[in-house]
Amino acid sequence: MRVAEIYINQINKNMDRSFDYYIPDFLEPMEIGLRVVIPFGVKNSKIDGLVVGIKESSEYKRLKNIEGIIEDYPKLNDWQIKMCYWLQKSYHCLFMEAVNCFVPSNLHIKKKKENGRNTYYMANALHEVKYYKLSGKYFKTEDYLAQIKSNATKQREILSCLEEIPVSFKELKEKTTCTTANLNILIKKGLITESKEINIRNPYKDREYQYPVNTLNRHQQEAFDSFNSYEKPSTFLLHGVTGSGKTEVYLRYIEETIKRGKSCIYLVPEISLTSQIIGRIMGRFKENIGIIHSHLSDGEKIDQWNAIKNKSVRIVLGARSAIFAPMDDLGLIILDEEHENTFKSNNRPRYNTYEVAKKLQEFHECHIVLGSATPSVSSYYEALYGHVNLLELPERVKSIPMPEIHIIDMKEELYAGNKTVISRKLHNGILQNLKRGEQTILFLNKRGYSTFVFCRNCGYAVNCPNCEISMTYHHNIKQMACHYCGHKEHVPTICPKCNSDKIKYTGSGTQKLEMQLRKYYPQARILRMDTDSMQRKGAYEETIDLFQQGKADILLGTQMVTKGFDFKNVTLVGVILADSTLNIPDYKASERTFQLITQVAGRAGRGDKLGEVIVQTYEPNHYAITLSQAYDYKGFYDQEISYRKMMKYPPFSDIIYIGFTNEDEVQVSRDCLKYYDKLYKLVKEEEGEELLREMYQPTASPIKKINKKYRWYFIIKTNHLLQYNSILNKLSEEKEIMELHSTLIIDINPNNIL
DNA sequence: AGCACGCCGACT
DNA sequence: GTCGGCGTGCTC
Ligand SMILES: [Zn+2]
Ligand SMILES: [Zn+2]
Numbered sequence A: 001m002r003v004a005e006i007y008i009n010q011i012n013k014n015m016d017r018s019f020d021y022y023i024p025d026f027l028e029p030m031e032i033g034l035r036v037v038i039p040f041g042v043k044n045s046k047i048d049g050l051v052v053g054i055k056e057s058s059e060y061k062r063l064k065n066i067e068g069i070i071e072d073y074p075k076l077n078d079w080q081i082k083m084c085y086w087l088q089k090s091y092h093c094l095f096m097e098a099v100n101c102f103v104p105s106n107l108h109i110k111k112k113k114e115n116g117r118n119t120y121y122m123a124n125a126l127h128e129v130k131y132y133k134l135s136g137k138y139f140k141t142e143d144y145l146a147q148i149k150s151n152a153t154k155q156r157e158i159l160s161c162l163e164e165i166p167v168s169f170k171e172l173k174e175k176t177t178c179t180t181a182n183l184n185i186l187i188k189k190g191l192i193t194e195s196k197e198i199n200i201r202n203p204y205k206d207r208e209y210q211y212p213v214n215t216l217n218r219h220q221q222e223a224f225d226s227f228n229s230y231e232k233p234s235t236f237l238l239h240g241v242t243g244s245g246k247t248e249v250y251l252r253y254i255e256e257t258i259k260r261g262k263s264c265i266y267l268v269p270e271i272s273l274t275s276q277i278i279g280r281i282m283g284r285f286k287e288n289i290g291i292i293h294s295h296l297s298d299g300e301k302i303d304q305w306n307a308i309k310n311k312s313v314r315i316v317l318g319a320r321s322a323i324f325a326p327m328d329d330l331g332l333i334i335l336d337e338e339h340e341n342t343f344k345s346n347n348r349p350r351y352n353t354y355e356v357a358k359k360l361q362e363f364h365e366c367h368i369v370l371g372s373a374t375p376s377v378s379s380y381y382e383a384l385y386g387h388v389n390l391l392e393l394p395e396r397v398k399s400i401p402m403p404e405i406h407i408i409d410m411k412e413e414l415y416a417g418n419k420t421v422i423s424r425k426l427h428n429g430i431l432q433n434l435k436r437g438e439q440t441i442l443f444l445n446k447r448g449y450s451t452f453v454f455c456r457n458c459g460y461a462v463n464c465p466n467c468e469i470s471m472t473y474h475h476n477i478k479q480m481a482c483h484y485c486g487h488k489e490h491v492p493t494i495c496p497k498c499n500s501d502k503i504k505y506t507g508s509g510t511q512k513l514e515m516q517l518r519k520y521y522p523q524a525r526i527l528r529m530d531t532d533s534m535q536r537k538g539a540y541e542e543t544i545d546l547f548q549q550g551k552a553d554i555l556l557g558t559q560m561v562t563k564g565f566d567f568k569n570v571t572l573v574g575v576i577l578a579d580s581t582l583n584i585p586d587y588k589a590s591e592r593t594f595q596l597i598t599q600v601a602g603r604a605g606r607g608d609k610l611g612e613v614i615v616q617t618y619e620p621n622h623y624a625i626t627l628s629q630a631y632d633y634k635g636f637y638d639q640e641i642s643y644r645k646m647m648k649y650p651p652f653s654d655i656i657y658i659g660f661t662n663e664d665e666v667q668v669s670r671d672c673l674k675y676y677d678k679l680y681k682l683v684k685e686e687e688g689e690e691l692l693r694e695m696y697q698p699t700a701s702p703i704k705k706i707n708k709k710y711r712w713y714f715i716i717k718t719n720h721l722l723q724y725n726s727i728l729n730k731l732s733e734e735k736e737i738m739e740l741h742s743t744l745i746i747d748i749n750p751n752n753i754l
Numbered sequence B: 001a002g003c004a005c006g007c008c009g010a011c012t
Numbered sequence C: 001g002t003c004g005g006c007g008t009g010c011t012c
Helices: A078-091 A095-102 A141-145 A153-161 A169-175 A180-188 A218-228 A246-259 A275-284 A298-309 A320-324 A353-360 A377-385 A410-415 A424-436 A510-520 A539-548 A589-601 A623-629 A633-647 A665-686 A721-732
Strands: A002-008 A018-023 A035-040 A045-055 A068-071 A109-114 A117-122 A127-134 A192-199 A235-240 A263-267 A288-292 A313-318 A330-336 A367-372 A388-393 A404-409 A439-443 A450-455 A472-474 A479-481 A503-508 A526-529 A554-557 A570-575 A612-617 A654-662 A699-706 A709-718 A743-748
Touching (some): A078 A095, A078 A353, A095 A320, A127 A169, A153 A169, A169 A180, A180 A192, A218 A235, A235 A246, A235 A377, A246 A263, A246 A275, A246 A367, A263 A320, A288 A298, A288 A320, A298 A313, A313 A320, A320 A353, A404 A424, A424 A439, A424 A570, A424 A612, A510 A554, A570 A589, A589 A612, A612 A623, A623 A633, A654 A665, A654 A721, A709 A721, A721 A743
Parallel strands (some): A068 A117, A439 A554, A526 A554, A570 A612
Antiparallel strands (some): A035 A045, A035 A068, A109 A117, A127 A192, A450 A472, A450 A503, A654 A709, A654 A743
16 A cells, blocks of 8 residues: 655644555545545544655554545645745744645535445535533632632633633633633533534625726836736836826736736735725626635635636635635736735744745746835835836826825924924815815824823823733723733723822824814814724725715724725825834834825825825934925935845845743743754854854843733844755754744744834 | 643642 | 642654
């Protein structure tokens, strides 16, 4: 019998390797990439796995037999398995975490008898979730606790956490450190009960859309022709000012690629994946469009998979995760709003979508198109000096001039006696817009009401008990909330430290701004758009629709309002405080500020009327602000790239973040230092001085604790990413490193280092 | 993930 | 002494 190498579908670092199994004759011909059911462990419990290799014999002597193949399960191709190994090695994740990018992971496997043999199939339309609650035997938690021994800490933890309302296993695991074994004991004792519920998937409903073909202007035509002149797989950067008609160019690229018999992936930031863009693409192409985002259920994912595999879907529109769509004849990958940080994953695997796309080019003859009004300096640098072709759209489609940007020095407002967050110029602009019946967008990058609540008498600040960070006051729920762990608590009316009642609220967020606006402009109809007000499903699109239809005068909100919407009647845009992004301690702060101002400014004056933008700041002379005022992308790029070069920041280096988290403050520092030492020795042995100099000393994170877990980290600013990656992979296999108690996070070029 | 093995504190 | 929770190691 032949032998199969099988990875088991278990996310666990001890299981990040293959296991050998015999292939019984009735399962031949076995193929790499198939999903199988195998007996595992002492109990031979049936578990699913992925075949990654086939060989004639095994070193290991006591092999078990594969039980069966899971029918209809998406089979991974050779290129997909190669991508998984690459993801694992490049981003330091488990192999199965990489696999789960490509295929749905929560299999619901059913068994049936056929010709006297067990065969397996998926019942993924139904996804069962286990819920737990207190049995209802007693009234108070204390009574439950009295039933178990004092040293049963895990069980006590579970009981204290549970209520009479069912809680899913997943939620319970986030709050406690329980296992199914602990829960089963409590069930046996009759203290808690278990129930199962089925997640029902709701299929995506098609609507009728129309999006007529727009004729291309000169620059668009040039961008189109240039793209077409490349036969070999190439990469392009489409740099087009806001309103220059990038979408139309993308659609032409897609049309052309489909004509050549190839398929396309069109990626947008998750937040931009709205009915507007879906409507445009569905309205243009008569083909089926696959829509992929991270909120799809496993059943929906399988549906999309099959539709792509049998080629009834040739165009996939989606957020970051859609880069893993199983296109075998990929011809084009578009990354729209290329500069957005959502193209970098913050969960394992912590991949960068552009890098994944470049890797895909090794397996597919496909073009990559990056598009943005404010390209990331790394991409622009590549376009100037690397293998990326620069395509420019320097004019707006209808030659509408860019709105004029005014910079307001808020220090001068203070001197003039204006203590509000709205400058006199912005105030007059809003009043005038209200009078003329034109719309206003206000951007403030802080949600909540007040971001810092403290006692004026003794300096006591309301900090989260789980995190070392100040909590934000939320007026809608009248509670303090932590933006890192979600913890909520009551608002102090008297200081718990000194009993003073001089509690002060500072740091205005969107909620406070909304209240102030309602006070100043009682006649105005105001909409607020931030993660808090957009919780409800569909709220985001409803708000957009309301504003689009002119049913509100002012739209205020966080990042969300900067996205590429086409509101024709918006003639005034206000940036309440540009400094809030500028002062983030991160090398990308200037870039981010420039991008935000440019993006939000692009919302003004999209119709026939001229627009105006007012940027309020305490640093009116910062180059990110003055150059965005001048719409001088190139000027900004030049300044920023010389700063990056001087400081050896990306694109002149890669930053490897190596972080540890643990509930024990001492343990986490010990583990981090130990890892650092081990790495230091290994680098010294294998590489030498040059790489050693790229390692920075470990320290506690700027936010020392998040969600009860203390954090330590160090970074490596390197020009030898490949060498470091292989050393880090080698280190992860060492026993002493495997045994570290703290959770290890390795992030290559992370979005932030908090 | 689950399960066995073995250590050690609580309780008879 | 025994019972049982909980950390550790292993699963082809
Ligand atoms: Zn006080
Ligand atoms: Zn918190």
